[in-house]
Amino acid sequence: MSLSVSVTMGVMRPLLGKLAALAGGEYSKLKGVKKQASFLEKELSAMNAALEKMELMDELDPVARDWRDHVREMSYDMENCIDDFVHQFGGGNAKLGFMKKTARSLKMLGQRHRIADRMEELKTLALEANERRIRYKIDEFNPNSSSVAIDPRMSAIYTKAADLVGTDGPKKELVNLLTSTAEKELKVVSIVGFGGLGKTTLAKQVYDEIRGQFDHTAFVSVSQKPNMTGLLYRIQLKLGMNRSSRVCEVEDITDDLRNYLTHKRYLIIVDDLWDQSAWNTISRAFPESANGSRVIITTRVESVASAACCSRPEFIYRMKPLNKQDSKKLFFGRVYGSEDDHQFEEITAEILKKCGELPLAIITIASLLASRPEKLRDEWESIRNSLGTHFAVNPTVEGVKNILNLSYIHLPLHLRACFLHLGLYPEDREIERDDLVRQWLAEGLVSKLHGQDSEVVAKSYFNDLINRSLIQPGCNKDGELVSCRVHDMMLDLILSKCEEHNFLRVECSPEEMARDHGRKYKVRRISMNLGNGGVADEATSRIIPSSVSQVRSLALFGESKYMPPLLHFKHLKVFLFKSLGGE
Template identity: 45%
Template sequence: MDLLVGVSTGVTGPLLSKLSMLLDQEYGKLKGVHKHIKSLRDELTIMNATLQMIANSEELNPQMKDWRDKVRELAYDMEDCIDEFITFVDHEHDGLMASKGFFHKLKKVKARYKIASQIKELKTCAVEVSKRQMRYNIVQSTPSSSTSSIDPRLPALYEEVDRLVDIDGPKKHIIECLTKFTEGSSTQLKVVSIVGCGGLGKTTLAKQVYQTIKSQSSCSTFVSVSRNPNMKKILRNIAEGVGIIGYTTDDDIEQVIDKFRKHLQCKRYLVVIDDVWDTEAWKVIRLALFDNRSGSRIVVTTRNASVASNCSSDGGYVYHMEPLCFADSKRLFCKRAFGLEELCYPRLKEVLYGILKKCGGLPLAITTVSSLLVDQRTKDEWERVLTAIGSTLANNPDVGNMTKILSFSYFDLPHHLRTCFSYLSVFPEDCEIEKKHLINTPSVPQNITLG
């Protein structure tokens, strides 16, 4: 998860505002400065646009990482120089340099020359950074499906039932919502949305529901979406699952939707759409999966409450997933670490409670950490894992899937919230952050609004 891109955009955004202010006010009218400030702003505008483009990339190539780092450091230097320049001009206007003596005038000229030279040098650096990007054709390409890594959510689709904890109650509740009818609604399409943060087990729950009731429908399928969905591919996957034939890769989305409507006209279907990120993707899917008045059912999983409400707006139901309670967290951890539901080693009890507290009831975190302690019985090893939970554990290749799954939520944040989230990393883990302390932290940009 590349937090540094978020930090970089957080630096360049406020700096662009400062440069624009200098040009609009009398600061930039000083001889030899206006032209360089304008050039700086133009170069930085292009750099900021590129940073915004790569901010959605979950992994950057080495060349792009190097370019991003240079832009970030250049932006810090620019901000320092601009702040010094504004302070210098403000002091002049406040009469702090009102002396008419020869030596004082000489100092003022030297100070102006020094700042103008710094701005000119920064402009030269900015131009060189831009030229380097063009010279080496530094671009961030999108990996093709053939080279992309395996979907980290895949294990959740094949989880064994006897390894799960607290699944029966939620599964029964959702099945009841899907199968119960109100007067006159027995044939109406019903959409049930499962919503919750990453790592709660939404995919696992939806898969268990699907396996239990799919035999009640004439056709059914389970399809995973992504944060940046290819809608033609998703519709093709759904089409294959419900038995639609006769389409080609040349068919546009409208033609595919027409084939859906013809094929599903009199069929009772069950479709699970896993991990929907935005309403636009859902709108396209919903055009294909129409209400054929045959008692069809759709299950949607999402991390976004507004997406869930939109999906289930027409007589559907939204199920909010909650973290596991402490007792169920303990059962799940012990099942994965020891193959039993109870802790067999009293000496590990205190460390186990510390680990579970940090996992926060997230099944993904619990199963990931417990997998590191399979067949481990020494207290020292357990304490080492407890201490490592956080940034240290995130760098462990054995927990790569958990890091990727949780990082999806970070990349779904708006750019300004990513920046705010990134700057919180300057504080130690598990510490309470006071609002006043955060505001007075020099590295936190002042354009971040705190409620």
């Protein structure tokens, strides 16, 4: 049976494969194993179709959602039980003597009974779940079986968006603000505006335009929950400073930066700044010596923009949406690959209005329509009707998330778990395609299509996510896209879906990890960003091992004073480690 891998079913396909192996492989010779495995395989296969249908529904009633969550957690527990079984009985040692063989057999007999009892419990749970399944109609789903290549229009569309955001006026105005006077004092300029307007794009264009006029330059992103030590280390790295071998506090690093920059002319971009306290810390690293240095910050928060510029309104640039003409150029360029090809003009105008002329929203919806094999009027009308009417009048973060969510709703089932797996990475990370491919394969999130190599299929998934603008192109190597980035507003959507489906959790302290012990459902994937975390106390250290025993993917970003021993992660399939200051 060919199964697509959706979020809820991220564990179902590998589980069914393992059950089939137990029923037909060498383990079937053990008493009762074949019968139990065959029974569970049939029961779970029967649940599969209902799960697939539910994945296609926008809304689930509480009873259906509870059933889905119950089956998901039960499937995880079943797979863990099978992994324990295979680990315990994965082969003996033919060179053992009679006494040692006898002792080993008696030990294994006890273990076998314990696992058999657990399998019997899971069998009962499966029976109960399948009895409840009669409440839902079954609808078969067949995943797309063709390989996907990168749409050649994608690289062009982001270049086009950048050109439209920075066309003459905005970029020229900022460049003049930064360079037109002979002012030698440190000048801080803020770019402020709603998420998705293109603040980072504009800042990057200005940075590329004037960086040659400065001795030292750096472009760093902050994010909502910044790891200040890692952020300051990244600034050091971009400036070409040697990192100290000793463990440094934030104050030490800011002092080092300040001393290094005191007699230099520098340009630094601080992207995606969220609160004034973070700016207060970062700004201490920037000496105000009269060398003509410049700092640009981007933020969504007006008060942060004002504070960074010392309440000088002339140093604040407020982003504006695209005009109607530029919005159309961007939209039609993505859908058709040409600004001259127009269809459904009236519907398009309504869609663009509902997108608030935000470049991010326009590209996302245009990519959704471009992914359709045929451009049908009723599909365009359906997308238009799905977009809310209030966003154009009063843009909100939730409104943008609803627009982006439309692409998630239309995402094929086999891509959903892979898409959510990106939530392991912090904001503003360059994510290597091959790293993602290995992670998806290790977790069993990739379907085999007509005998194709699994790695080829996984790369096809990556390409499909790029084409749908759910992830943005990163670096090219030898004409091939080898990395991607996730827009911070798209990451917000990913993490909200991860919370809804108990797919993964982001932990920022040992105490947060300990609290997972009391959650209704076990944590299966953890992204740890503990660079600012302290040492776990004794009580916390005792609780954490039981809260992480079921974890199958662990991502560690930064260097923490606390790290639970990997021995506790008995079902771990993916371990990702990125050091502090690394991209």
